[in-house]
Amino acid sequence: MKPVLIISAGTCGLARGAQALIKTAKDYRRKQRLHREFDIKITGCHGLCEAEPNILVHFNGKFIFYQKLKPENVKDIIEKTILKGTVIKEFLWFDPKTKKKYEKIDDIPFYQKQLRILLDHNVLIEPKYIKDYMKFGGYSALDKVLKKHRPLDVINIIKKSGLRGRGGAGFLTGKKWEISRKAKGVEKYVICNADEGDPGAYMDRSLLEGNPHSVLEGMIIGAYAIGANKGIIYVRNEYPLAVENLGRALEQAYRKGFLGMDILKSKFNFDIDIVRGAGAFVCGEETALLASIEGEVGRPRSRPPYPAEKGLWNRPTNINNVETWANVPQIVINGANWFSQIGTKGSKGTKIFSLVGKINNTGLVEVPMGITLREIIYDIGGGIPAGKKFKAVQTGGPSGGCIPHSLLDLPIDYEGLTQAGSMMGSGGMIVMDEDTCMVDIARYFLDFTLHESCGKCPSCRLGTKHMFQILDRITEGKGREGDIEFLENIGKNVELTSLCGLGQTAANPVLTTIRYFRDEYLAHIKEKRCPALVCKSLISYMIDPELCGGCTVCAKNCPSDAISGKPKDVYKIDQKKCIKCGICLTVCPPKFKAVKKVSPPVK
Amino acid sequence: MKRVENIFLRYKYQKDNIIPILQNIQKQFNFLPTEVLKYASQRLKIPLSKIYSLATFYTTFSLKPRGKHLITICMGTACHVRGSTAILNEFERKLSIKPGATTKDMNYSLETVNCLGCCAIGPIVVYDGKYIGEFKLKDIGRILKGRA
Numbered sequence: 001m002k003p004v005l006i007i008s009a010g011t012c013g014l015a016r017g018a019q020a021l022i023k024t025a026k027d028y029r030r031k032q033r034l035h036r037e038f039d040i041k042i043t044g045c046h047g048l049c050e051a052e053p054n055i056l057v058h059f060n061g062k063f064i065f066y067q068k069l070k071p072e073n074v075k076d077i078i079e080k081t082i083l084k085g086t087v088i089k090e091f092l093w094f095d096p097k098t099k100k101k102y103e104k105i106d107d108i109p110f111y112q113k114q115l116r117i118l119l120d121h122n123v124l125i126e127p128k129y130i131k132d133y134m135k136f137g138g139y140s141a142l143d144k145v146l147k148k149h150r151p152l153d154v155i156n157i158i159k160k161s162g163l164r165g166r167g168g169a170g171f172l173t174g175k176k177w178e179i180s181r182k183a184k185g186v187e188k189y190v191i192c193n194a195d196e197g198d199p200g201a202y203m204d205r206s207l208l209e210g211n212p213h214s215v216l217e218g219m220i221i222g223a224y225a226i227g228a229n230k231g232i233i234y235v236r237n238e239y240p241l242a243v244e245n246l247g248r249a250l251e252q253a254y255r256k257g258f259l260g261m262d263i264l265k266s267k268f269n270f271d272i273d274i275v276r277g278a279g280a281f282v283c284g285e286e287t288a289l290l291a292s293i294e295g296e297v298g299r300p301r302s303r304p305p306y307p308a309e310k311g312l313w314n315r316p317t318n319i320n321n322v323e324t325w326a327n328v329p330q331i332v333i334n335g336a337n338w339f340s341q342i343g344t345k346g347s348k349g350t351k352i353f354s355l356v357g358k359i360n361n362t363g364l365v366e367v368p369m370g371i372t373l374r375e376i377i378y379d380i381g382g383g384i385p386a387g388k389k390f391k392a393v394q395t396g397g398p399s400g401g402c403i404p405h406s407l408l409d410l411p412i413d414y415e416g417l418t419q420a421g422s423m424m425g426s427g428g429m430i431v432m433d434e435d436t437c438m439v440d441i442a443r444y445f446l447d448f449t450l451h452e453s454c455g456k457c458p459s460c461r462l463g464t465k466h467m468f469q470i471l472d473r474i475t476e477g478k479g480r481e482g483d484i485e486f487l488e489n490i491g492k493n494v495e496l497t498s499l500c501g502l503g504q505t506a507a508n509p510v511l512t513t514i515r516y517f518r519d520e521y522l523a524h525i526k527e528k529r530c531p532a533l534v535c536k537s538l539i540s541y542m543i544d545p546e547l548c549g550g551c552t553v554c555a556k557n558c559p560s561d562a563i564s565g566k567p568k569d570v571y572k573i574d575q576k577k578c579i580k581c582g583i584c585l586t587v588c589p590p591k592f593k594a595v596k597k598v599s600p601p602v603k
Numbered sequence: 604m605k606r607v608e609n610i611f612l613r614y615k616y617q618k619d620n621i622i623p624i625l626q627n628i629q630k631q632f633n634f635l636p637t638e639v640l641k642y643a644s645q646r647l648k649i650p651l652s653k654i655y656s657l658a659t660f661y662t663t664f665s666l667k668p669r670g671k672h673l674i675t676i677c678m679g680t681a682c683h684v685r686g687s688t689a690i691l692n693e694f695e696r697k698l699s700i701k702p703g704a705t706t707k708d709m710n711y712s713l714e715t716v717n718c719l720g721c722c723a724i725g726p727i728v729v730y731d732g733k734y735i736g737e738f739k740l741k742d743i744g745r746i747l748k749g750r751a
Contacts, residue, residue, distance in 0.1 A: 049723030
C-alpha cells in the first residue's frame with residue numbers, strides 16, 4: 001500500500017497554519033512527480049489540538065504522529081519518512097513532563113485510554129469524498145436497515161442499546177423515537193441539533209467537519225425508523241467549515257441515492273435541508289430551535305406537548321444532537337449488545353469531551369462512560385501545565401458547574417455529574433488551575449446567560465441580571481455581608497420558576513462555586529482580596545526591586561505611562577496612573593520576571 | 604433593490620424563510636440597511652416590527668454599517684480562562700470603541716462571539732475571517748499596524 005500523508009485540517013488546524021502545510025505538500029509532490037509514491041489526505045481534526053498543525057504518516061501499517069509543524073518541515077517528512085521510511089525524531093510528540101518521545105499515534109498516552117468509536121474515522125477519511133467514508137463501512141448500516149429491518153426493529157435496537165441523548169439532558173434515544181413513531185401525523189420531521197453553543201464544547205463541530213456522512217447516515221436511519229420524510233440540520237452560524245462540508249456531503253449522498261426518492265430501492269423517501277442559525281444560544285433548546293426554523297424569534301415554549309408529538313409546524317418532530325445521530329450507524333452495525341457493554345449501568349457507550357483550559361494535552365477525547373475525571377485530566381490530559389495546581393473542572397457549559405479536587409475520582413456519567421451539582425451537557429470540560437478565580441468564573445457565566453436569556457420568563461431575565469450584579473460587585477471589592485446567602489436564594493428561585501433548561505440551570509455555576517469554593521467568596525467579600533489574582537479591582541501590579549534588571553521594556557510598552565525609572569536602574573509603577581492592563585507582566589523578560597501581581601491592592 | 608428581489612426569489616417569497624433572507628441581505632450589504640428592511644416588509648408582507656425584533660434578537664445581525672475590517676474576539680470559557688478579557692479591554696482602549704461598534708473612520712468594527720469551538724488554541728481573535736490562535740496582548744499592535 002502507498003504511504004499516506006494525512007494532514008489535520010479542521011478549524012483549529014487551519015487556524016494554526018494547516019493550509020500552508022497542504023500547499024507545500026501538494027506543490028512538492030507535483031514538482032518532484034511523486035504522485036505514484038504517496039497520497040495526500042486532508043482530514044478533519046485528529047483530536048490532539050495542542051499538537052496542531054500535525055501530520056500523520058501512514059505506512060507499513062503504522063501511523064507516525066508529527067506535531068507542531070512548519071511548512072518547511074513537510075519536505076523533510078516526504079523525503080525522509082515517506083520515501084526512506086525513517087522517523088524524524090524532532091517532530092515527534094513528547095510528554096511535556098517526562099520528555100519521552102512517541103512514534104506511533106496509538107502509543108501516545110493521550111490516545112491510549114480513549115475509546116474512539118466516533119472520532120477514529122476522522123483520521124482515516126477525507127470528508128470531501130463520500131467514497132472514503134464508504135470504504136470504511138459507511139452507509140452499510142443504512143443498507144442493512146433498509147434491506148433487513150422493519151422500522152420497529154430499528155427502534156428496538158436503539159432502545160436495547162441504551163443510547164441516551166448526547167446534547168445534555170440524556171433522554172433515552174430509542175424511547176424518543178418510539179414516541180415520534182407512535183405520534184399521529186401525516187408528515188413527520190427529524191432534526192439534527194447542531195447548534196453547539198456551549199462555550200468550550202466543539203465535538204459536534206469536529207464531527208461535522210471531519211465525518212459529516214456519519215451524521216447523515218444516522219439521520220436517514222432514524223427517519224426510516226420514525227417514518228419521517230423530511231430532515232433538517234440546524235447548524236450554528238459560527239461554524240463555516242462545518243456548513244461547507246455538510247453541504248457537500250448532502251449533495252454526494254443525493255447523487256449516490258442515499259437521500260431523495262426511493263432510497264436504495266426501498267420505496268423510502270427522505271430529504272435533508274440545512275438551516276443556519278443566527279447566533280442565539282437559546283436556540284439550542286429544542287422548542288426555541290423549532291421557532292427559529294419557523295422564522296420566529298427563538299423563544300422556548302412550555303412542554304408538553306413535546307416536539308415528538310407537536311413540533312415543527314405542529315407536526316411530530318424528533319430532535320437529536322449531532323453526536324447522538326453519529327452513534328446510530330455504529331450501533332446498527334455492531335449491535336445493541338456491543339454498545340450496551342460499554343459504559344455504566346445507566347449511561348452506555350462513549351462520550352466525547354472537549355478537554356480545554358489549563359491542561360497540557362488540550363483536545364477532543366472520546367472515552368467510555370464511567371471513566372473518572374482523574375483519568376481524563378491526568379492520564380489523557382497530561383495534567384496541568386507549568387507546574388500549577390489543579391483547582392476545578394467546569395463541565396456542562398453555562399448550565400453546568402465547577403467540580404473541585406475532592407471529587408476527581410467521580411465516575412463520569414449522567415447521574416454522577418448531576419449529583420455533583422453539574423451536568424453532562426454537551427461535554428465541554430474546562431480545566432482550571434490556581435490562577436483561575438472562581439468568583440470571576442461565576443460572574444463570567446452569569447454574564448453569558450444574562451445576555452442569552454430570551455427574556456420570556458421574568459425569573460430568568462431578572463434573576464440572572466441580579467445575580468450578575470451581585471457577583472460583579474463582589475469582584476470589584478464591594479461585596480457585602482449576606483451576599484452569598486442572597487445569591488443562593490435567587491439561584492434556587494430561578495431554577496424553580498424558569499420554563500426552559502437555560503433558566504433552570506443558569507444558577508448552577510454560582511451555586512457550585514459557592515458550594516465548593518466558599519472561602520474564595522469570603523476572601524473577596526471580607527478581606528477584599530482575590531486569592532487567584534484575577535479580579536482587576538482587587539489587585540495591583542508591582543515591580544520587584546530585587547529582580548528588576550532595568551531593561552526599560554515595561555516602561556516602553558506601558559500604554560498609560562505609569563512606569564518610570566532610569567535604564568539599568570530599578571523601575572517603578574505609579575499606582576495612580578496604572579490601568580492594570582497587564583502588558584508589563586507579559587513583556588517583562590523571563591530572565592527577570594520582576595513584575596508581580598499582589599492582592600489586596602496597594603493603596 | 605434588484606439584488607434584494609433575487610434573494611426573495613431564491614426563498615420563494617416565503618415568510619418563514621425570513622431569517623435566511625436577512626442573512627443573505629446582510630451578506631450583500633455587510634449590515635441590514637433600514638430601507639431594505641422596509642422594502643422586505645412590504646414585499647414579503649411581514650410587519651416591520653417583526654423584522655426588527657428578529658434583527659435585534661439574533662446576534663449575527665447588525666443594524667449599523669460595519670467597518671472595513673472586522674475584529675471578532677472569542678469570549679468562550681476556555682479563552683476567558685486564558686485571558687481574553689484583557690485582550691478585549693486592550694482593543695477597546697486602542698480603538699476607543701466598545702464591542703458592537705465601529706471606529707469613526709469606518710476602518711474597524713469590534714465584535715465578540717460566545718465561542719468559536721477552537722478552544723484548544725485560545726485565546727482566539729478572528730481578523731477578517733482569519734483565525735489567529737494563542738493571541739497575545741502584544742499581537743494587537745501588529746494587527747492594527749498601518750493605522751496611527
